Amino acid sequence: MDEVRDPFGTVMRGARMPVVIADAKVIDQPIIFANDAFLALTGYRRDEVIGRNCRFLQGPLTDPEQVARLRQAIGAGEEISVELLNYRKDGSTFWNRLYVSPVADEAGGIIYFFGSQSDVSDKKTAELSLIRSSEGLRTDIDTRTRELERALEQKTTLLHEVDHRVKNNLQLISSLLLLQSRRTEDERTRLALRSMLERVSAVATVHRRLFQSDDLERFDVAEFLRDLTSDLAASAGRDDIRIRLDLEHVAVPAAQAAPLALVANELICNALKHAFPAGREGRIDVTTRQVEDRFLMTIADDGVGRATGRPAGFGTTIVQLLSQQLRGRLEITDTQPGVKVVVTVPVSTPA
Numbered sequence: 107m108d109e110v111r112d113p114f115g116t117v118m119r120g121a122r123m124p125v126v127i128a129d130a131k132v133i134d135q136p137i138i139f140a141n142d143a144f145l146a147l148t149g150y151r152r153d154e155v156i157g158r159n160c161r162f163l164q165g166p167l168t169d170p171e172q173v174a175r176l177r178q179a180i181g182a183g184e185e186i187s188v189e190l191l192n193y194r195k196d197g198s199t200f201w202n203r204l205y206v207s208p209v210a211d212e213a214g215g216i217i218y219f220f221g222s223q224s225d226v227s228d229k230k231t232a233e234l235s236l237i238r239s240s241e242g243l244r245t246d247i248d249t250r251t252r253e254l255e256r257a258l259e260q261k262t263t264l265l266h267e268v269d270h271r272v273k274n275n276l277q278l279i280s281s282l283l284l285l286q287s288r289r290t291e292d293e294r295t296r297l298a299l300r301s302m303l304e305r306v307s308a309v310a311t312v313h314r315r316l317f318q319s320d321d322l323e324r325f326d327v328a329e330f331l332r333d334l335t336s337d338l339a340a341s342a343g344r345d346d347i348r349i350r351l352d353l354e355h356v357a358v359p360a361a362q363a364a365p366l367a368l369v370a371n372e373l374i375c376n377a378l379k380h381a382f383p384a385g386r387e388g389r390i391d392v393t394t395r396q397v398e399d400r401f402l403m404t405i406a407d408d409g410v411g412r413a414t415g416r417p418a419g420f421g422t423t424i425v426q427l428l429s430q431q432l433r434g435r436l437e438i439t440d441t442q443p444g445v446k447v448v449v450t451v452p453v454s455t456p457a
């Protein structure tokens with residue numbers, strides 16, 4: 107047929123896109139037409155493909171699932187597009203984006219299948235290597251996560267070990283102070299030793315609280331003050347002093363915990379020991395608040411008040427030194443009755 111009488115054939119034969127036509131009326135759809143581009147793509151001669159079903163392009167690594175999709179669509183007379191691995195005559199492979207569609211005659215019966223192939227190996231290879239590298243990345247991340255989990259476990263174990271030793275050592279110091287205070291005849295020395303014992307206990311309580319909490323970096327002052335006041339009230343043995351707690355949860359950096367605890371200890375001890383001489387009942391209010399980036403702790407009593415002219419004791423020195431260390435402010439007011447002390451400390455957020 108010449109080009110004028112068969113323009114479609116001419117176009118198909120010369121098209122840059124590989125094209126085949128299979129006979130739908132003959133069993134197993136043999137190829138009745140293949141253009142030069144198809145031959146160039148697959149490496150076969152025309153006489154090697156005409157009369158055969160196109161499955162000769164498939165090989166051991168062709169995905170059977172995609173072949174099944176083709177079989178199903180062709181059997182149902184539907185068009186389909188798949189991507190599958192095909193083999194050239196020389197055995198080399200390429201990724202084939204295949205489009206197959208039925209062609210019907212005027213009566214509606216399917217007479218041909220039209221197929222067109224395109225080599226999408228570059229795209230497919232890039233896709234596959236992307237999948238592989240993301241899988242590799244995921245394995246790397248999994249490995250790294252496991253390593254970090256192990257490191258964290260080790261760190262936690264170590265912290266607990268250290269915690270245990272510190273607790274034992276604090277206990278040892280407390281025992282020494284207790285023994286010494288029991289053996290001391292001099293009343294003033296005995297009281298001083300008792301005060302030291304209370305300070306060590308306060309630090310021990312901080313320590314226990316810090317390591318009991320999930321967060322080793324933050325210290326909840328409210329929880330601590332609850333423990334401390336009940337310990338101090340118990341050892342003071344004064345049922346006639348009512349202690350009221352109004353504690354807002356304030357988490358401070360762990361580094362601020364011990365100094366804050368010691369300050370609280372001094373102030374609550376003072377109220378318990380000095381504000382209510384035997385026979386005088388009263389109350390002590392302990393309040394915590396967070397105001398913006400500052401932490402406020404108030405300890406107020408309605409006792410006898412600070413006698414003017416009395417020299418500040420060691421407790422006051424401790425409170426002043428530690429407030430300074432915390433870059434905090436100390437405000438002591440004679441409330442008549444009683445004394446009110448407000449400690450304001452900037453709460454730095456740990457990085």
Ligand SMILES: Cc1cc2nc3c(=O)[nH]c(=O)nc-3n(C[C@H](O)[C@H](O)[C@H](O)COP(=O)(O)O)c2cc1C
Pocket residue numbers: 126127128135159160161163164173174176177180190192202204206219220221222223
């Ligand atoms: C027109 C036409 C073109 C086709 N072209 C290809 C092709 O390029 N590569 C391929 O692997 N299969 C191709 N096939 C699909 C196979 O010929 C066959 O239909 C498929 O393997 C499913 O049938 P089977 O499970 O009996 O093999 C084509 C099918 C038709 C009808």
Ligand SMILES: Nc1ncnc2c1ncn2[C@@H]1O[C@H](COP(=O)(O)OP(=O)(O)O)[C@@H](O)[C@H]1O
Pocket residue numbers: 372376377380381407409410411412413416417418419420421422423444445
């Ligand atoms: N809340 C208070 N109520 C009455 N007096 C207080 C109060 N706090 C402190 N004082 C008085 O201030 C003195 C100094 O206190 P402090 O420096 O803590 O030393 P210490 O408690 O060892 O005596 C106390 O001895 C006490 O007389």
Ligand SMILES: [Mg+2]
Pocket residue numbers: 372375376419421422
């Ligand atoms: Mg004191």
